[in-house]
Amino acid sequence: MGEVYQKGELAKKASYQLLNKSTDEKNDALLLISNQLLEDKDLIMAANKVDLEKGKENGLTSSILDRIMLDEKRMKDMASALKELVKLKDPVGVVVEEIEKDNGLKILKKTVPIGVMGMIYEARPNVTIDAASLALKTGNSIVLRGSSSAKESNIALVHSIHKALEKSALPKEAVQLIEDTSRETAKELFHLKEFLDVLIPRGGKGLIETVVREATVPVIETGAGNCHLYIDETANIDMAKKISLNGKTQRPSVCNALETILIEEKWFKQNGLSLLQALDNRGVEIYGDQTVCAAYETAIEATEDDWYTEYSALKISIKVVKGVMDAINHINKYGTKHSEAIITENKENATTFLAGVDAAAVYHNASTRFTDGFEFGYGAEIGISTQKLHARGPMGLNALTSVKYFIYGDGQVRN
Amino acid sequence: MGEVYQKGELAKKASYQLLNKSTDEKNDALLLISNQLLEDKDLIMAANKVDLEKGKENGLTSSILDRIMLDEKRMKDMASALKELVKLKDPVGVVVEEIEKDNGLKILKKTVPIGVMGMIYEARPNVTIDAASLALKTGNSIVLRGSSSAKESNIALVHSIHKALEKSALPKEAVQLIEDTSRETAKELFHLKEFLDVLIPRGGKGLIETVVREATVPVIETGAGNCHLYIDETANIDMAKKISLNGKTQRPSVCNALETILIEEKWFKQNGLSLLQALDNRGVEIYGDQTVCAAYETAIEATEDDWYTEYSALKISIKVVKGVMDAINHINKYGTKHSEAIITENKENATTFLAGVDAAAVYHNASTRFTDGFEFGYGAEIGISTQKLHARGPMGLNALTSVKYFIYGDGQVRN
Secondary structure: OOOHHHHHHHHHHHHHHOOOOHHHHHHHHHHHHHHHHHHOOHHHHHHHHHOOOOOOHOOOOOOHHHOOOOOOOHHHHHHHHHHHHOOOOOOOOOEEEEEEEOOOOEEEEEEOOEEEEEEOOOOHHHHHHHHHHHHHHHHOEEEEEEOOOHHHHHHHHHHHHHHHHHOOOOOOOHHHEEEOHHHHHHHHHHHHOOOOOEEEEHHHHHHHHHHHHOOOOOEEOOOOEEEEEEEEOOOOOHHHHHHHHHHHHOOOOOOOOEEEEEHHHHHHHHHHHHHHHHHHHHEEEEEEEEHHHHOOOOEOOHHHHHHHOOOOOOOEEEEEEOHHHHHHHHHHHHHHOOOOEEEEEOHHHHHHHHHOOOEEEEEEEEOOOOOOOOOOOOOEEEEEEEEOOOEEEEOOOOEEEEEEEEEEEEEEEEO | OHHHHHHHHHHHHHHHHHHOOOOOHHHHHHHHHHHHHOOOOHHHHHHHHHHHHHHOOOOOOHHHHHHHHOHHHHHHHHHHHHHHHHOOOOOOOOEEEEEEEEEEOEEEEHHHHHHHHEEEEOOOOOHHHHHHHHHHHHHOEEEEOHHHHHHHHHHHHHHHHHHHHHHOOOOOHHHHOOHHHHHHHHHHHHHHOOOOOOOEEEEEEHHHHHHHHHHHEEOEEEEEOOOOEEEEOOOOOHHHHHHHHHHHHOOOOOOOOHHHHHHHHHHHHHHHHHHHHHHHHHHOEEEEOOHHHOOOOEEOOHHHHHOOOOOOOEEEEEEEEHHHHHHHHHHHOOOOOOOOEEOOOOOHHHHHHHHEEEEEOOOOEHHHHHHHOOOOOOOOOEEEEEEOOOOOEEHHHHEEEEEEEEEEEEEEEEE
């Protein structure tokens, strides 16, 4: 048996030991990891340097190198994030339902850890700490499979986690790192149903699509965000500009940034140019439909592909539509079910839009940029789920729990 | 495009119309279907006769023919089940979380329909009505793909559903039946991610395993139940006998029936023979480990395969174990995470067992036969989930809902 199977098996065994650990024992382990990271920071940054140098040799872009880089500040941030996590409520052991039957049976439905999580991710080594700590907080084991470009950093980080866990009440086997970063080990994880209860991919669209297509282990799909703003006939012009600019330019690379603006035709006639100008002034490249291109010289004609595209850059596609139903149909066809917003003073149209658009988060008169576990007050975020089963939208600690029915009797049998 | 794609697309469009339907409109539709079934019962039973005759020609067993058969009583039962469903609370539109942010944003997390369900099932035509009515009650569209052995019955039943929906406020396209029952249409459904939000297989182990292995649409895995009873050192002998017999003999074909009994060694020495005799007297074939076979002549030696087997018949495997940890390890290795029970007067052992066994439902001093949506008081049952994501254990109407965040602002943008 290879590395993936062996480490999967160890993680599974550890997951059974975790079932009996208390909130205090789990929190103590997180604090020990936080301290160990600071103690080992020079070792970790030295390992990180090896990754960075190899990355430069291999011609990685500076933006990818920046994602890989660990400096004093990022080390401190990781250590403090662990301390923040300790403060959050333990989501395990909560009674969500209590049923008493006439025959005396007592049924308690309680939250329990999921068991073993698999995490496949790209570049950023801080995901190693982030994912491992969220897993331990919720009583889960985790099998980590990072990218080759952060291999030495990940090994050093997990080494520190293991040193800390050895001093704790938790089994150190609860955190496993697959060191072989070949494609084969990713494929093995896709099918490790024997030991993995869930697989969470974190990274680009390509990675997520591959995992969803190939994995037989249940997947929580996160990330892809082709988000829309619909500007209705009665939209306030200042609000429309402010929310458009915020959605597109405040942080264009993230999943809750705007990619398409749909504009009601009468509003466009009156205010369109002013909005296009505002976007243009901020350096946003505009891909428009025929109406937009006719009205605005520098707009580039959008292709069918543009409506499907998550630019993650200072580019936006803009289309003039007949009204709210037209906007809903466009979004349900081209969207990724992430975050969608309407600006309108018409309450009925707002209600129709919010109900009719099929997405995790729908906004009336606010920016899609708020879809985020921390903004929603969850204190942590596993990712933003764009699927409908188990968890949808920003996932807090609860998303890493399952439920279990505990039934207490005194000899009851079924008639 | 073939039948599956076309009907999937129609179901998807209808699912958007369903989003705006009220509880009353949905319930009225269910009552109309209930009445239509009784009105059309002769037509439906005539179609069913065609299936039964073809089944006989094809040499189907009498037990399968019985599952296919629709008579007056079963027609009435289907019609009354629809009326019972009307009485259950609408699980859609429930506010599960309410968040007010300092910046004035108001966030409501509400239950919504999942969208489009796919259901692949075997033999029993009553699943057609059952699944369609649960889907409509929860505001979902459904694409049904039954077996060739009930093809004419299913066509007749869905014809009645469509007649009823035409008189209702719901779109009749919300219920789609794939009439081509070739393997190819099942495979198409496995991958119809464009239109299906979830796929639920109902039937034998083979069907469920195929769907889990092949489908890229998210699956809710139901059914397989290799359930265990562990009899601890301090177990009451009468209770142990009563629960063993109930678990194995009351209805051996169902998923919550017992398949293996694990017995603590001291208890076995004192009471084993008496328990084995009681099972034998009820016609149960015993597959035992060496200790059991040495003690009881007619026991057959169990193979490694037996511990994995869901007999669904009057057969049971029995093993003598050293104690509660030994029992937990056996169950976590061979079980299907369905229902597991311990009989003991020792509270500590009960707690260890209930926490340590990885299953949807765990019992102290009661029969595993209670794992059932109706027994738990849910008033309906989609199936019993043996996975850990989204839904675990008996699934009531809630399992057919997702959530959605509704966010209300007055121009908020993110800093």
